[in-house]
Amino acid sequence: MKKVSYCLAASCLALFTVAKLNAQTIAVKNAPATVKIDGNADEWKGYEESVNEKSHVNYIISSDKDNLYLVLKTKDRKKQQNILGAGVTFSVDPAGKKKETFSTTFPQPDMDDLSEFEHLDDANLKMRVAATEFKKIRAIGFAGIPPIMGAQKNDQNIFASIKYTADGELVLEEAIPLKLFAAADAASEWAFNIKLNGLFVRLAPSFGGSAGASDIATPPAGGGGGGRRGGGGSTPRVSPAGASSSIAMNLNNNGGTPITSSSDFWGKLAFAKQ
Incomplete structure (x- = not known):
């Protein structure tokens, strides 16, 4: 009886492990025919959103023959404040390992003291969202491109935008050209990390x-x-x-004295055939 019980427990553990691994793998769906990086995300209606309860975000990772796309949404006010002040870092490793081989951060922090983002009322939140139009993207690991560039207009075609919906949801959209990932094999599983950076004072x-x-x-x-x-x-x-x-x-985005905590999670990307 003990042997049977042990085997049953081992089988359940194996099933749980498989389920957990599968839950971490995102099937990358083909992107809509027309994608506009404007923070509105209207073209993504009908796409299934993945949920990360730890970071209080919903997200979509998608691709077409040219770009990798991230759509991230949250109604959590504290997470919105972190995003607007310290940005979201989206990291990818085409080899499938937990390495931040390629990463972008948007909005790139442009102040040493981010404490004013800690308690934003509705009016200031909307003002900060509107100001992201003039913010920069920080790109790390991409060969031959500048580390800091404009989010709305640049020569590398890495674009990002943020908008705030009428029902209080913050939406971030981003596009990164696949060619920038050093001819990586898009048929394999890639590893990814999404980090909502914490606010800080340098x-x-x-x-x-x-x-x-x-x-x-x-x-x-x-x-x-x-x-x-x-x-x-x-x-x-x-x-x-x-x-x-x-x-x-x-300096890295989390340099200095922390004000609020960051949150992040890892997963795998399984690409659809184009």
Whole structure:
């Protein structure tokens, strides 16, 4: 009896493992005939959305012969604030491994202090959404292209847009040309990661040199530790605009003192035949 029970338990575990693996694999459907990266997502109606409960997002990953597409939606206000301030990083590894081989971040943070995004009312939320039209995309791992480019107009045809719907849903759309993935095999399963970056405050750089990761000043002794609100310490002040923008270009998006937590998840992409 014990042997039978053990075998039954092992079978159930195997079934659960298979189901869990299958749940992580997204069947990449062919994109609509006409896709416009404008944040409206009207052309995606009828497409099944995958759900990640941890990050409170619904999403679609699709492709055609030219592009890989991401459509991401959330009604969670805290996640919306994270997205508008620190951006969404979409990473892909064509070899199917958990590596951020190619990644884009939109909107790319352009300030060192993102605390103003932490408690946005409806009016300011809508204003921030409208301002994403002028935001940048950060692209990492793609050979021969600039790391920072305009989201609405650039020579690489990597485009992204965000809109806010009447029922309070934030929608992000993005397109990345498949040719930029270094002639990777689109017939195999790719790994992907979607990360909603947390808000942060970067520490002020020291002066007398070029701004960069090694130029970040440490808080003064007795200043209350690492938390933005902790121990009586004050919020780190940022440097003048020139040094500030230099740091924003050279540090990772989660550099500095965290204000809110990031959230991310991995999965696999199984491509449809074109």
